[in-house]
């Protein structure tokens with residue numbers, strides 16, 4: 001059974017001081033969550049503050065990006081070893097904002113995945129179509145291509161524990177989320193791809209949905225069989241909505257566990 005996973009992607013928000021303050025209030029507000037893994041993804045310069053402030057809590061910390069190289073003349077880059085030493089457990093790879101605004105390609109995603117693997121970081125690999133691609137009925141073809149190129153060459157053993165995120169570009173930061181049915185259709189397709197490449201191991205891989213997840217739409221999205229959590233942007237910047245989404249995941253995870261017991 002797959003455990004729910006709620007990840008807060010803070011993007012270009014929160015200084016180290018703001019991160020420490022947020023983490024302290026999150027700890028106070030955090031419900032017990034046996035069926036939900038939780039993590040936040042601050043900016044690189046706020047990672048250490050997040051790790052320090054969340055030490056001993058159930059909230060993990062991850063980075064928003066990683067260099068594909070380990071060291072050398074790569075101005076502006078941060079390596080997997082640096083992230084690991086800062087206390088990161090996870091890293092987001094191939095977010096659509098990196099793809100669209102910073103020219104990140106599927107080949108880059110593939111190399112960054114190798115870097116995450118070398119340094120023992122759990123990747124959250126993002127895929128998703130633009131509005132034009134959806135309107136042209138190309139959603140599944142785009143996902144297929146991104147997965148084929150991004151995950152190329154990795155074995156089931158290497159991919160154990162990896163997380164995917166389906167993030168339709170038209171739903172990110174727009175307030176317009178995919179319907180639960182659209183999310184399920186795309187995520188079932190992603191699951192099918194993973195099963196083709198990795199076999200049975202893919203049944204254990206989590207697939208998050210991302211794109212305008214809010215307290216009022218989380219429960220329905222998270223009740224879909226192939227939606228194993230959420231990658232949350234805007235609604236993860238304040239404690240109350242983030243906790244509300246964690247609670248929705250916990251409820252969905254609890255019913256999953258009950259269903260599994262009854263099988």
Ligand code: PGA
Pocket residue numbers: 009167171172173174175210211212213231232233234235
């Ligand atoms: P959003 O961002 O929740 O603000 O739409 C999601 C994401 O980009 O990961």
